[in-house]
Amino acid sequence: MEFTFYKYQGTGNDFVIIDNRENFFPKENTELVAKICDRRFGVGADGLLLLENHPSADFRMVYYNSDGNLSSMCGNGGRCISHFAKFLGIISEKTTFEAVDGMHEATVEKDWVSLKMNDVERVNVSESHTFLNTGSPHHVQMVTQLQDFDVFANGRNIRNKIYGKEGANVNFVEQQDDATFSVRTYERGVEDETLSCGTGVTAVAIAMFETGKTSENKVTLKTPGGQLQVRFEKDDSAYKDVYLEGPATLVFKGIWK
Numbered sequence: 496m497e498f499t500f501y502k503y504q505g506t507g508n509d510f511v512i513i514d515n516r517e518n519f520f521p522k523e524n525t526e527l528v529a530k531i532c533d534r535r536f537g538v539g540a541d542g543l544l545l546l547e548n549h550p551s552a553d554f555r556m557v558y559y560n561s562d563g564n565l566s567s568m569c570g571n572g573g574r575c576i577s578h579f580a581k582f583l584g585i586i587s588e589k590t591t592f593e594a595v596d597g598m599h600e601a602t603v604e605k606d607w608v609s610l611k612m613n614d615v616e617r618v619n620v621s622e623s624h625t626f627l628n629t630g631s632p633h634h635v636q637m638v639t640q641l642q643d644f645d646v647f648a649n650g651r652n653i654r655n656k657i658y659g660k661e662g663a664n665v666n667f668v669e670q671q672d673d674a675t676f677s678v679r680t681y682e683r684g685v686e687d688e689t690l691s692c693g694t695g696v697t698a699v700a701i702a703m704f705e706t707g708k709t710s711e712n713k714v715t716l717k718t719p720g721g722q723l724q725v726r727f728e729k730d731d732s733a734y735k736d737v738y739l740e741g742p743a744t745l746v747f748k749g750i751w752k
């Protein structure tokens with residue numbers, strides 16, 4: 496089958512995006528999605544996104560990991576697909592769309608996208624790590640010498656040994672200053688380190704606040720693929736008005752044959 500696709504990246508977390516408003520894409524074809532995402536036999540990406548019609552919102556976002564399976568929320572993907580919706584002329588600067596974890600709002604200004612994430616009510620802090628769900632499940636762990644840390648081996652081990660079949664994404668963090676943290680993430684469904692993870696840095700920002708590592712509610716997250724900002728408000732019941740902000744770029748357009 497032949498169709499047009501768009502290659503996007505948000506701080507190096509890269510995606511194939513397909514305009515599926517005509518509903519032509521074979522959504523159950525796991526092998527096809529995995530092949531499109533394959534870096535040797537396909538286009539190459541950490542995940543695939545479908546932009547689809549929605550009865551009341553601007554569009555619906557459908558997200559697959561590079562293993563070909565549907566998964567939970569993708570923050571960088573949400574930023575990239577909002578940029579794509581503007582590129583297609585579906586929206587102007589502001590949008591409301593639905594993803595697997597519910598409704599999201601986003602603002603697109605040139606290549607900068609601000610995405611509203613869901614409220615986070617539960618943050619489980621233990622001695623060695625923090626676990627929370629920011630649309631996707633995240634394990635957050637402080638390390639030293641992050642640059643030399645074996646993210647793949649340690650991430651895979653934690654993902655499988657602690658979280659079993661369902662798994663979780665695993666973020667390793669080193670503090671730079673009061674409001675700046677370096678982060679490297681092992682992503683489930685990619686089963687490797689990615690250059691950036693949007694729900695991951697959102698989880699890190701909240702975990703750092705919850706554990707007293709920062710008193711700032713606007714945090715800078717440095718990933719191997721670039722810099723992201725997360726801001727939020729906290730009240731008695733939850734972290735609210737959580738925004739993930741950073742660049743999103745259309746890299747190229749192609750035809751899948």
Ligand SMILES: N[C@@H](CCC[C@H](N)C(=O)O)C(=O)O
Nearest residue numbers: 566569570571631692693694
């Ligand atoms: N890269 C994403 C996270 C995608 C979901 C994750 N791989 C999972 O299956 O939990 C992001 O930017 O949030």
